[in-house]
Amino acid sequence: MELHSFFNSSTSYRVRIALALKGVPFEYVPVDIRTGEHRKEAYVAAVNPSGAVPALTEGEFSLSQSLAIVDWLDTRYPEPQLIPAEPEQRARVLELSLLISCDMHPVNNLRVLKYLDTVLKVTPEQKSEWYKHWVAEGMDGVERLLSKYGARPWCFGEQPTLADCCLVPQIANALRMGCDLDVYPTSMAVYRHAASHPAFQAAQPGRQPDFVAP
Amino acid sequence: MELHSFFNSSTSYRVRIALALKGVPFEYVPVDIRTGEHRKEAYVAAVNPSGAVPALTEGEFSLSQSLAIVDWLDTRYPEPQLIPAEPEQRARVLELSLLISCDMHPVNNLRVLKYLDTVLKVTPEQKSEWYKHWVAEGMDGVERLLSKYGARPWCFGEQPTLADCCLVPQIANALRMGCDLDVYPTSMAVYRHAASHPAFQAAQPGRQPDFVAP
Structure with a gap:
């Protein structure tokens, strides 16, 4: 699993916290949004059609939007659950x-x-x-x-x-x-x-x- | 159940669609955000501490943020489910x-x-x-x-x-x-x-x- 992230992006930071809380190992793929790496054709085509960080990839699967990623992680790695069920x-x-x-x-x-x-x-x-x-x-x-x-x-x-x-x-x-x-x-x-x-x-x-x- | 809404607010519009799809009856409470009704003390104290529309209320219960409201409606009124489980x-x-x-x-x-x-x-x-x-x-x-x-x-x-x-x-x-x-x-x-x-x-x-x- 790879997290496409920029160190100073606070939406990436949210997902990094969730991954760390769940203890999920991942590869950190830096995307420099200051130089527009998130808008390059290869990134948009292969990683995130909406051209932003963060994005989580695993094989052919790719997902953007930090809250959608945390929701998805909660299904895959339910401990600890970050969005309560009650x-x-x-x-x-x-x-x-x-x-x-x-x-x-x-x-x-x-x-x-x-x-x-x-x-x-x-x-x-x-x-x-x-x-x-x-x-x-x-x-x-x-x-x-x-x-x-x-x-x-x-x-x-x-x-x-x-x-x-x-x-x-x-x-x-x-x-x-x-x-x-x-x-x-x-x-x-x-x-x-x-x-x-x-x-x-x-x-x-x-x-x-x-x-x-x- | 009451929906605190402004006709031209697109976040209110989202919740109105969800309520209509589910066929949930509700009372429409207009909040004129052009004149700042959503920032008045009574509204913030009783309806939405973050001072915005939409807000859904039912007795003592009150909830803001359109996506949180739809998620909550999906639990209470699961047909049709608007956020898929798969x-x-x-x-x-x-x-x-x-x-x-x-x-x-x-x-x-x-x-x-x-x-x-x-x-x-x-x-x-x-x-x-x-x-x-x-x-x-x-x-x-x-x-x-x-x-x-x-x-x-x-x-x-x-x-x-x-x-x-x-x-x-x-x-x-x-x-x-x-x-x-x-x-x-x-x-x-x-x-x-x-x-x-x-x-x-x-x-x-x-x-x-x-x-x-x-």
């Missing part, structure tokens, strides 16, 4: 994961920031404000959901779930971009807890073979 | 649904277009180019995925799935915004097929009680 807990885990994956991450990912730079020619201050605005919008909701429905030490209790696989990379990115997250104590408690877990450590950008220091 | 088919349905829900819709939704207008003060032409750019990026991937893995008349064969619940509102929005989608014949074939289906018709923006003609 309907209400499942609903909460998916709700938080989708809030991060749909409403927070896409508006601030590399291709959007590049468009702001190269097409709209915004100033660095405008770009930073954009980033922080959408992080704050999303984190307000994340913090409220976790406070209302969650339980520590993870997002939803004693075991890490897909929600933690989504929250940790999102917070890591936001911290890297200089966002102030002290106003989200519940979310930050989960983040700090994850920092001491071997699977979450193994998935960190700095531990990947294609890591380049900023 | 692993490979399930993976394809989730992959396409997430491509639309994460990579296409969020970058072009109302709050982002408003930010472009009011904060970045882009021109109407720049806003239109922005919209069309992300639709083209996403639809290129959608069309390739459908051509490689799909089967007609729906996205993935003889029965509509979550993928169709996501594709149809996305295409409807793109057409409304003047995008040329003739270059995506496979996606458009699915869209035209859906147009003749009663559940897809019942979920259309023009059929909702809060509809206002443009």
Whole structure:
């Protein structure tokens, strides 16, 4: 099994956490999205028709979209289950994961920031404000959901779930971009807890073979 | 059961299709996101802590995020199942649904277009180019995925799935915004097929009680 990944891609980071939690061995295939490797014809034809990372491949099988990959891994490698089966807990885990994956991450990912730079020619201050605005919008909701429905030490209790696989990379990115997250104590408690877990450590950008220091 | 919805919200539209396909009766609660009703304290406290539509409520239970809602409906009302159980088919349905829900819709939704207008003060032409750019990026991937893995008349064969619940509102929005989608014949074939289906018709923006003609 191969994971096509970029060290700093937070969607790749989600899948790396899931694979590490499940202890599934895989080959790391670096795809440099800064130089557009994910858009090259060979990659689009053989790995991911939608031209993005991450993608999981195994023989002829290939799958993209981090949440679809984690769902698929849950079927193939059910221990530990990252998307709970119990309907209400499942609903909460998916709700938080989708809030991060749909409403927070896409508006601030590399291709959007590049468009702001190269097409709209915004100033660095405008770009930073954009980033922080959408992080704050999303984190307000994340913090409220976790406070209302969650339980520590993870997002939803004693075991890490897909929600933690989504929250940790999102917070890591936001911290890297200089966002102030002290106003989200519940979310930050989960983040700090994850920092001491071997699977979450193994998935960190700095531990990947294609890591380049900023 | 109540669906908190805005007629022109394509994420609400997804859930309306799912409810109609399953024949689940529900009360329609209009939330005018143009005037910020989704951000009011009462709505955030009682309905959706993340302050958005759609949200499904039933007694004390409340759930947001369209894909989480459809997953939950599949457990409660399994006929017809919109997220297939068979692993490979399930993976394809989730992959396409997430491509639309994460990579296409969020970058072009109302709050982002408003930010472009009011904060970045882009021109109407720049806003239109922005919209069309992300639709083209996403639809290129959608069309390739459908051509490689799909089967007609729906996205993935003889029965509509979550993928169709996501594709149809996305295409409807793109057409409304003047995008040329003739270059995506496979996606458009699915869209035209859906147009003749009663559940897809019942979920259309023009059929909702809060509809206002443009």
